[in-house]
Amino acid sequence: LRSGLPEVIYAAGKSTQQVLEIFRALAVSGVDVLATRVAAEAAAAILAEHPSAQHHELALTVSLRRSETARRGHIAVVCAGTSDLPVAEEAAVTAETFGAEVTRLYDVGVAGVHRLLAVREQLDAADVVIVCAGMEGALPSVVGGLVGVPVIAVPTSVGYGASFGGVTALLGMLNSCSPNVTVVNIDNGFGAAYTATMIARAGER
Amino acid sequence: LRSGLPEVIYAAGKSTQQVLEIFRALAVSGVDVLATRVAAEAAAAILAEHPSAQHHELALTVSLRRSETARRGHIAVVCAGTSDLPVAEEAAVTAETFGAEVTRLYDVGVAGVHRLLAVREQLDAADVVIVCAGMEGALPSVVGGLVGVPVIAVPTSVGYGASFGGVTALLGMLNSCSPNVTVVNIDNGFGAAYTATMIARAGER
Amino acid sequence: LRSGLPEVIYAAGKSTQQVLEIFRALAVSGVDVLATRVAAEAAAAILAEHPSAQHHELALTVSLRRSETARRGHIAVVCAGTSDLPVAEEAAVTAETFGAEVTRLYDVGVAGVHRLLAVREQLDAADVVIVCAGMEGALPSVVGGLVGVPVIAVPTSVGYGASFGGVTALLGMLNSCSPNVTVVNIDNGFGAAYTATMIARAGER
Amino acid sequence: LRSGLPEVIYAAGKSTQQVLEIFRALAVSGVDVLATRVAAEAAAAILAEHPSAQHHELALTVSLRRSETARRGHIAVVCAGTSDLPVAEEAAVTAETFGAEVTRLYDVGVAGVHRLLAVREQLDAADVVIVCAGMEGALPSVVGGLVGVPVIAVPTSVGYGASFGGVTALLGMLNSCSPNVTVVNIDNGFGAAYTATMIARAGER
Amino acid sequence: LRSGLPEVIYAAGKSTQQVLEIFRALAVSGVDVLATRVAAEAAAAILAEHPSAQHHELALTVSLRRSETARRGHIAVVCAGTSDLPVAEEAAVTAETFGAEVTRLYDVGVAGVHRLLAVREQLDAADVVIVCAGMEGALPSVVGGLVGVPVIAVPTSVGYGASFGGVTALLGMLNSCSPNVTVVNIDNGFGAAYTATMIARAGER
Amino acid sequence: LRSGLPEVIYAAGKSTQQVLEIFRALAVSGVDVLATRVAAEAAAAILAEHPSAQHHELALTVSLRRSETARRGHIAVVCAGTSDLPVAEEAAVTAETFGAEVTRLYDVGVAGVHRLLAVREQLDAADVVIVCAGMEGALPSVVGGLVGVPVIAVPTSVGYGASFGGVTALLGMLNSCSPNVTVVNIDNGFGAAYTATMIARAGER
Amino acid sequence: LRSGLPEVIYAAGKSTQQVLEIFRALAVSGVDVLATRVAAEAAAAILAEHPSAQHHELALTVSLRRSETARRGHIAVVCAGTSDLPVAEEAAVTAETFGAEVTRLYDVGVAGVHRLLAVREQLDAADVVIVCAGMEGALPSVVGGLVGVPVIAVPTSVGYGASFGGVTALLGMLNSCSPNVTVVNIDNGFGAAYTATMIARAGER
Amino acid sequence: LRSGLPEVIYAAGKSTQQVLEIFRALAVSGVDVLATRVAAEAAAAILAEHPSAQHHELALTVSLRRSETARRGHIAVVCAGTSDLPVAEEAAVTAETFGAEVTRLYDVGVAGVHRLLAVREQLDAADVVIVCAGMEGALPSVVGGLVGVPVIAVPTSVGYGASFGGVTALLGMLNSCSPNVTVVNIDNGFGAAYTATMIARAGER
């Protein structure tokens, strides 16, 4: 069922040597490859060996795509600003690597709802929306109330004090008063995008 | 966008009188109505007034559907047994009220994977799978590894001691090693089904 | 400095007899009296003895005001609906008993920002805004972004599962991205109103 | 409404280059600028480019004020000693940058109430009091009982063991028996001062 | 070493019959007996059988003392009011049953330090001070700063919301900035008094 | 009873010098020695002095066995992959040093139950199974349902976000629906193996 | 593999009717049956229908054994007193129903080690020891240091305040300094006994 | 009352320069001085200036005593081994600096009660016992059951996984079944000793 999808490497806690070897083995087999949480050194090593691979520094990903097939499904990735970008980009790059069309909406926050209303048209065009937010994690609820499609909420570990490394955002999202919101682990941009591409693809069938 | 969907009443913490009045107001307007977390007394009062409404005792729901339109999208609802049934049924009845075809798979657990493998065909037919589980909450991971569609995990407050009213199941599901798993609040069968019908309907387009 | 303010009785955990005796002692001394968290039986006993006292059933308060002085300062009390009403009313009645003008805005939520924008004028007229919210507790952030005055956030114990009796709302409010938000204890409508009247009165000086 | 107030940069987690660029863009537009949580290197870079900016080393702030307008409102900032100073100074400098008169009372603690009683006159002169405290976070309650104005409590991450990085102080403050106490996030001197200047300014109107 | 001390029965969770039997067995052996957490019914049963026993309703204790020996050591028991009385009385009655002289100071709180300063002489006369407090649990720190003897802090389960059944008070006491404060379990008036009598008796040697 | 067993050194938090001295003292006495959590430097120092000792780099152990006695009892050590290996190897090496026969099954996970079913024969041959798992910690439940012997579950600190350094895995294991599962502390491969060898040896009697 | 073992019903949260039906179905099939957490009413109903079944009131169990086979393996069940008895008895009755010889040692506690030393011989005779303890949960460590066999620790929900319904005992047991201690869920006497019989039987082979 | 006691500096989080200046100021005034949590560099700086001061490396203290007065009161300091030594030594050195006679019993643990019984005579000679323990924190309960004097329990941050930096030990101690146990903050050897000297001195009066 899932043939044709990229193989994924979670590089966190693996040595450069380990990441390189797994990447090589997958690349040789001809499939598309996506590595997430790749440190700078490991990324450099992969690119030296696979010049056609793409390194996204902010997303901490390296991806190797063999054929540019037509994109299927539209995903909007939403966040409030600078600090949430690494997680939002992990989601966006993953979704693109898995073949979806991605719209980035990176400057909308709950303390300024007018910016959110200003991008409503772009939100409405999406088959599914990924919302990344730290601190109080309130953005998915507001977005969820505006759109008629599933919202996948990604709590980020952004904040200090009683943000508890993303736990406050996570709890807020689980208690969302918008019923179209489901939630993934803190900072898990990859998982959100993986599920979002499944949903968006169905919407394109 | 969402026109045509049932209106929903969350009856928990409302008096019989309050529930009855809200139900009446919605029914009069001609839309389909779904009330969740309805106590026995309130359910009886609604049915006395709206004889065509349906009361699901286990799901604690009362639903009023005006026209039986063709069902769109297939949803499998999975759980391990007796104790999780109220949550699973809240999900199943909600999904049916919102127009989806529902397959109930209510006797599969992680401590007996063969029963799970025995229903694989039914799982494969679904556009999206809802998995309700208490205690260690491990079932969504195993189901997620078997299917190629989104899995919505619903932690239930079933268990004792260190199950902490569903928190252990919730945490387990958020840490699922299957990337197609997203999570809703403890016992939130309604929210899981709401999102699932959105996904399943897209799959039918 | 605080002379002229009502004396307050916190009736929770006190017997009808105890509440009655404290109320009587204060009333005799001629001051205004406010009792909060008053059970129905204790309220009836007070009213039997002090017919001019006022019982607010939803707010669980009984108040005895001797002279209707001109109201000083405007306070808006905001919440999303039925379940938060007891806390919102405890705040509103306290503020009125302490001499403030109160505007109740009780049907605005984060999942429907248009209702919030619709009451913007009333929000702008306030010297201080009290926002009561349960579940994800996101409303104070959105309100805080709309107004130029202090917002006092009151988490309510409304919700289930991972709302943890108001803790999720409390944490969300403490992490508000709106810098004009400060927070009080869960369900503490009284404390929010006490501080709000201090602020609003200053604004009227 | 809020025109005339400084623009604020939260520098934590931003690179020197990023902070410098945001600072420059705001400075060019002619507004007052306040940057908080500024590392030594970023502060040096800003001062090299904006010689009239002021760096407060303890507060970790850099501020650029264009015109010295008359100060409006009196704020007392209170803490118990050396360890709480960075948070207290973030509050004090923020309040000054936003145009308030600030009195620093930095050597008063709950284990020596006589020092607190000795500064009572200075406390009484304030329109609002900010109290920063770590460990058991008891100081706001004692101060709250002494003054007739709002107290904004800032828990600090000072302490060890069961102080849990400020959580114990935060919880203590939320449970304050003084009803004029509201609370902000751990170490959030900025937020406390932002709200305090709003309150103090109203008191001066 | 501990001969001559009363035997103690912890009656919580025991049936009237069980408590009565244990009490009888100890009484027969001639020792002094103290039963704590005794429900009304069990207390009545004991008194019917042992008319010379004393029932303290507020403290939930029943004690049987055979000989009134001279009291040794002075213990002050301090709390802020009505709600903490059951715990304070459990401590006071226990200390008296174990032979200490007890001074009750039951109307002093951190939000009104002057009442505390007013009883300073009585505090100074004690060999050890027991302080019971709920909510923010700040009282032991203030008392600890006033006296030159050990302070035993008893957190009480008084409060609501973020008081977490006494946990906030407990944490505050453990982080006391007064170094002469040690702490016992929530509501453990008995344990505080047991240790206090040991300390006070030594002071009398 | 336990004579003949190796003496164990827990090297974490000890200096190289301290570890070396304890190791030497035990080695001199003639017993077998096992040191766990040994840093690279300390391991090198031990091997320089005791050339016949064995260093397992992944397990962070150094062991010194004097006589190769026949192995008693079969233990299977199971985990899902790379990240859990250090804990699994601490368990495996400990079990071998204590004289058991160990089968390593290091590539089985809950998201791919077929790999687990593929090793069923090897699981069935064991007297006891040790299962190490991080994240959702679901593997022991699935294994427990497949085997008829005790399963000792070791939560590992592998994961991020809501895995809370192994707490989520720990809680999941404690709530296992397989009744033959008992649990040890996070990352405690040593303790699991210690108990497992006791059980396996009994099975061989 | 596990043929011959009793079938088990977990009756908590099931109606009398449900428990009775499941019990009947199993009894008819000829196997031994054990029902745990059986309320008084359900127990009476079962006994009315199955006069040869045995009801243990303290353990809350009903068991039906068909043939008295020779007992295999010795298990000691240890606890400190009255409050832990229901859990200890659930363990003891389960172990007996599964065919083990059980020694009850119900009056040993950490605050009186001499009573523990007095039963050392009985402890030494066991193939495995189950230790049930609430409050600080220290007993398994002390027992673990005395015996050379596996100790299964069962935290009980006995205690108040900071015992947190058994969590403190659970954590203490997981951190036991005796390496032969493994742990089950709070109050899970059944699970401890299930694993213990597996271990004890092996010891008898 | 407390005249004659050493002045104390808590050096954690202070710069070498700051510590040195405070130390100098106190030394000049002629009192005895104790500095705790002193880093190596700061200790060296103090000793260079005050050659008669004493540096205890393990305790991380520097103390300056002017006159060796006769010691009053006996304190036993008990712990289980290497890892708890820094906390135990902070307690022991503090007690000695405050004028008490200290007996160190540093090799007794709950998993080997015989070592504890072997030092019973030394325990019996103490006026008060300080017990430092990490992991399950069970030692104070066992010691408390053996002695007839107050036991002050100090949880240490020793352990890993579910020891949570000393929280498990802290909770265990608060739930001690020995009623003569009171507790201080995690790693707070200083506070334990401060209170212990007060108690011991009283015993000597």
Ligand SMILES: Nc1ncnc2c1ncn2[C@@H]1O[C@H](COP(=O)(O)O)[C@@H](O)[C@H]1O
């Ligand atoms: N609903 C409330 N929540 C928190 N504090 C309250 C509330 N109502 C009254 N109080 C406070 O409780 C004090 C009276 O407490 P008491 O003396 O126990 O009746 C008042 O002075 C208020 O500060």
Ligand SMILES: Nc1ncnc2c1ncn2[C@@H]1O[C@H](COP(=O)(O)O)[C@@H](O)[C@H]1O
């Ligand atoms: N120390 C601080 N703590 C919390 N929030 C702050 C702090 N300093 C600035 N802020 C907020 O951060 C906003 C700027 O964030 P940014 O756009 O990320 O630089 C300001 O408008 C303030 O509301």
Ligand SMILES: Nc1ncnc2c1ncn2[C@@H]1O[C@H](COP(=O)(O)O)[C@@H](O)[C@H]1O
């Ligand atoms: N990795 C480990 N985790 C937990 N406990 C261990 C570990 N390795 C050794 N131990 C225990 O630590 C004891 C030795 O501790 P120590 O005397 O501090 O070296 C041994 O007897 C073991 O019971």
Ligand SMILES: Nc1ncnc2c1ncn2[C@@H]1O[C@H](COP(=O)(O)O)[C@@H](O)[C@H]1O
């Ligand atoms: N190790 C310690 N842990 C907790 N409190 C301490 C410690 N050492 C000193 N103190 C307290 O800290 C106070 C001095 O704090 P400071 O003025 O910040 O140096 C002393 O009076 C002691 O009460």
Ligand SMILES: [Mg+2]
């Ligand atoms: Mg939802």
Ligand SMILES: [Mg+2]
């Ligand atoms: Mg996922």
Ligand SMILES: [Mg+2]
């Ligand atoms: Mg704020």
Ligand SMILES: [Mg+2]
């Ligand atoms: Mg307040």
Ligand SMILES: [Mg+2]
């Ligand atoms: Mg202390």
Ligand SMILES: [Mg+2]
């Ligand atoms: Mg189990």
Ligand SMILES: [Mg+2]
């Ligand atoms: Mg163990």
Ligand SMILES: [Mg+2]
């Ligand atoms: Mg105690």
